[in-house]
Amino acid sequence: MSKEKFTLHPISAVINFIKVLKEMIVPLIVVIAVNGFGGGGNEGWTSYIVYIIYAVLLIAMLVSGIIRWKRFRYWFEEEELRIEYGLFVKKKRYIPFERIQSLNYTEGILHRPFGLVKVKVETAGGGATKEADAELTAISKEAAEQIKKEMNLAKNRVSESEDQDLPLQLEEQVVQQRKPLFRMSQKDLLILASTSGGVGVFFSGLAVFVSQFSELIPYETIYNEIIMFIRFGALLIALAVFFVLLVAWIVSVAITFINYYEFTIRVEDDEIIITRGLLEKKKITIPLSRIQGVRIMENPLRQLTGYATVIVDSAGGSMAEKDEKIRLLPLIKKDQITPILVQIFPNYEFEASFTRVPKRSRKFFYRLDFLWIIPVAGAVSYFFYPFGLLSLLLLPLSFLLGAWQHKTAGYWMDEKQLVIQYRLFSRVSLWVEKKRIQAMTERTTYFQKKAAVSSIMTTIKSGVAGSTTIVPHIEKKDAESLMEWYEPTRKESINIQKEQPF
Amino acid sequence: MRQEPINRLSEKGLRVWRIYGIFQSLIALLVGVGVGVINYFTGQHLWIYIVDGIVLFLIGYLLIYLFPKIRWTRWRYEVREQEIELQHGLFIVKRTLVPMVRVQHVDTEQGPILRKYDLSSITISTAATDHTIPALVTAEADELRGRISILARVAEDDV
Numbered sequence: 001m002s003k004e005k006f007t008l009h010p011i012s013a014v015i016n017f018i019k020v021l022k023e024m025i026v027p028l029i030v031v032i033a034v035n036g037f038g039g040g041g042n043e044g045w046t047s048y049i050v051y052i053i054y055a056v057l058l059i060a061m062l063v064s065g066i067i068r069w070k071r072f073r074y075w076f077e078e079e080e081l082r083i084e085y086g087l088f089v090k091k092k093r094y095i096p097f098e099r100i101q102s103l104n105y106t107e108g109i110l111h112r113p114f115g116l117v118k119v120k121v122e123t124a125g126g127g128a129t130k131e132a133d134a135e136l137t138a139i140s141k142e143a144a145e146q147i148k149k150e151m152n153l154a155k156n157r158v159s160e161s162e163d164q165d166l167p168l169q170l171e172e173q174v175v176q177q178r179k180p181l182f183r184m185s186q187k188d189l190l191i192l193a194s195t196s197g198g199v200g201v202f203f204s205g206l207a208v209f210v211s212q213f214s215e216l217i218p219y220e221t222i223y224n225e226i227i228m229f230i231r232f233g234a235l236l237i238a239l240a241v242f243f244v245l246l247v248a249w250i251v252s253v254a255i256t257f258i259n260y261y262e263f264t265i266r267v268e269d270d271e272i273i274i275t276r277g278l279l280e281k282k283k284i285t286i287p288l289s290r291i292q293g294v295r296i297m298e299n300p301l302r303q304l305t306g307y308a309t310v311i312v313d314s315a316g317g318s319m320a321e322k323d324e325k326i327r328l329l330p331l332i333k334k335d336q337i338t339p340i341l342v343q344i345f346p347n348y349e350f351e352a353s354f355t356r357v358p359k360r361s362r363k364f365f366y367r368l369d370f371l372w373i374i375p376v377a378g379a380v381s382y383f384f385y386p387f388g389l390l391s392l393l394l395l396p397l398s399f400l401l402g403a404w405q406h407k408t409a410g411y412w413m414d415e416k417q418l419v420i421q422y423r424l425f426s427r428v429s430l431w432v433e434k435k436r437i438q439a440m441t442e443r444t445t446y447f448q449k450k451a452a453v454s455s456i457m458t459t460i461k462s463g464v465a466g467s468t469t470i471v472p473h474i475e476k477k478d479a480e481s482l483m484e485w486y487e488p489t490r491k492e493s494i495n496i497q498k499e500q501p502f
Numbered sequence: 503m504r505q506e507p508i509n510r511l512s513e514k515g516l517r518v519w520r521i522y523g524i525f526q527s528l529i530a531l532l533v534g535v536g537v538g539v540i541n542y543f544t545g546q547h548l549w550i551y552i553v554d555g556i557v558l559f560l561i562g563y564l565l566i567y568l569f570p571k572i573r574w575t576r577w578r579y580e581v582r583e584q585e586i587e588l589q590h591g592l593f594i595v596k597r598t599l600v601p602m603v604r605v606q607h608v609d610t611e612q613g614p615i616l617r618k619y620d621l622s623s624i625t626i627s628t629a630a631t632d633h634t635i636p637a638l639v640t641a642e643a644d645e646l647r648g649r650i651s652i653l654a655r656v657a658e659d660d661v
Binding site: 435438440443449460462480487489 | 504582583584585587591593594595596597598599600601602603604628629630631633657
């Protein structure tokens with residue numbers, strides 16, 4: 001085993017610098033803009049002090065980027081990937097190869113001209129520390145390949161020492177590229193981009209931005225200008241709002257287009273490999289053993305046009321940042337889903353005939369909403385009479401939504417898996433294997449008890465936490481048979497086949 | 503009908519919950535007294551005093567007497583070889599099954615009030631969920647923790 005220590009490509013100094021700069025750029029722009037607007041008021045050197053501070057900061061950031069690159073070392077020793085890094089304090093991190101779950105590669109704009117990649121190393125734990133377990137900012141593709149090779153070598157050695165049967169040639173047959181299972185067409189990509197909820201994302205981003213720098217924004221000036229603006233009339237405002245929405249939409253279309261460009265998935269060595277991106281090529285690897293559940297989501301608009309999204313829940317790791325819901329098929333015609341999923345998940349049965357919810361439990365789908373709608377609508381109607389009366393429309397609307405949810409809800413199970421279908425707005429069908437369910441709860445309220453129905457809550461692992469899905473208001477006896485289905489003591493142990501639990 | 507789990511919590515647990523109830527009622531009492539004082543200085547309406555008093559009494563009755571009683575009677579648990587079953591809930595009855603294979607670790611915990619009554623709570627964690635049995639006699643809880651951790655180790659995934 002070589003103990004040669006490797007460094008990152010010098011470009012990572014620039015990447016470090018840009019990364020810090022990105023976090024600073026917004027306040028910088030705001031401050032410059034504010035000073036520019038305030039112009040004329042304060043003269044002399046005081047107005048330059050901000051710029052001087054920023055210049056100093058900029059240089060400091062650049063220097064720290066260079067130092068961080070200089071200090072970074074990685075090498076392979078004793079079946080471990082060892083990393084040494086740190087700006088002021090030297091830190092070392094040793095990651096045993098057998099604990100590495102996946103290596104994810106990203107090619108940014110800066111990486112591409114030099115044939116470099118960013119490598120994210122992920123381990124099974126990864127919960128406590130928010131960042132990826134290790135990140136090599138920029139190394140050559142060969143070096144990335146070498147890490148993978150060392151890892152496979154170490155893993156084979158470990159399994160070899162455990163049972164002698166495994167031949168060493170394993171790595172030879174490992175490297176066989178397969179044809180992609182799915183490649184998103186340009187047309188679908190465009191549809192995805194233009195119908196995705198990216199607008200909301202954009203606005204929430206905007207809200208975050210505003211809230212973060214609210215101290216720097218001259219509210220009084222803006223307020224005065226708004227007052228001025230109102231005098232120009234409502235039409236202008238409406239136009240402006242429309243314009244902003246349009247721009248936001250275009251931006252979100254562009255962002256989605258860039259992020260999901262050339263979206264392909266393929267399966268290699270029990271791993272799903274997703275590649276996507278126009279400017280920044282991302283390669284994400286998900287070991288199949290980590291997948292806890294498969295969801296098919298159809299929002300009403302897409303349900304009408306026959307499109308759906310497939311999402312998988314994955315355990316541990318940090319690659320999808322917030323929760324580990326990874327878009328496996330961002331947009332696909334419904335009838336094409338099953339053929340693809342069958343190839344990826346041969347253990348699942350994708351033909352389901354759902355048991356629906358009894359008619360008498362329909363009231364449970366909207367009655368609770370009435371509890372808050374009636375007082376709220378009442379108050380609104382009273383205080384904003386007569387237009388407030390419009391809020392009473394919420395009642396029939398929530399009734400209709402409830403009836404719709406009631407119609408959609410259902411479940412189906414066979415020996416090994418459970419399928420749950422439900423709707424908030426989008427229709428969701430969740431496929432989950434019994435062995436992936438962490439706990440199951442039967443939940444009965446007083447009113448449900450009287451109507452002889454109950455709900456079943458199933459929890460699977462998703463990311464570092466859990467994700468709970470409810471089979472709502474089904475027949476009491478169905479709920480009990482579901483609990484019995486899940487109860488280990490009740491069932492005969494037919495299958496002796498062992499699987500790694502998660 | 504599926505059978506209810508057989509084991510109950512310690513009787514002392516009910517007493518501890520009553521104490522918790524007293525603490526919660528004290529907060530309500532503070533608010534209630536505040537309302538009374540404001541009323542004294544502003545309007546001195548008799549009906550406000552009366553309503554205030556009735557509400558306070560009701561809160562006390564519910565938090566100290568009724569709710570702990572219902573919760574205690576409802577709480578059942580059973581640790582079998584292959585799974586743990588819990589039943590609890592005040593208004594909503596929840597029955598939870600946790601297979602032994604899924605159990606990752608078991609903790610027991612003891613706050614100052616629980617310690618005074620020689621009680622412990624025991625928390626069973628899976629990869630995604632936590633389940634707490636709130637009031638068991640400490641010796642019993644320790645024994646149970648040991649048992650669960652042995653069973654969890656023995657249990658094999660045979661699915």
